[in-house]
Amino acid sequence: MSKKDRPPLTGLSSDDDLARIRAYGLSRGFLPTDTTASPPAAPVTIAATPVTISPAPAPAPVVRPAPTKPWQAMFPDYLIEELRQAAAREGTAQKVIVMRALRAAGCRVDDIDLQDLRRR
Incomplete structure (x- = not known):
């Protein structure tokens, strides 16, 4: 059609x-x-049923690690090897071990930055 x-x-x-x-x-x-x-x-x-609408709860703030910048340092071979073994033993990154040492030395290091986000 x-x-x-x-x-x-x-x-x-x-x-x-x-x-x-x-x-x-x-x-x-x-x-x-x-x-x-x-x-x-x-x-x-x-049938009319009363509908109660409650406001949605506020989302929890998302805590993110601070932005990073590359940094290079020269250390003796034995220190690098010891750092590598300590990281393997603890199951974390070498960066985390260095940052813990910097915190112990008095530098400000936030807790979120101490987490190795690659290993969850």
Whole structure:
């Protein structure tokens, strides 16, 4: 069927069609939009239940480590080897061990920065 063969979409053809559509909508609980609508076939009861909406809890602040910058230092071979073995023994990064030592020496090191985020 082509567009030319279709009937025009001007609306419903009779009042009987409108009455059947109105009755169907009312039987499903739809509210009439026309004040001249026929009375519903069956009484429609809509139970109103109070809805309590509580505000969403504030999200917990996300603590992130401080931004980092690369730093290079030259240490004796035996110290590097000892640091590597200590990190393997503790299951952490060498950086964490160095930062703990810096904290013990009095430098400010935040707790989040002492975590090795690669190993969870």
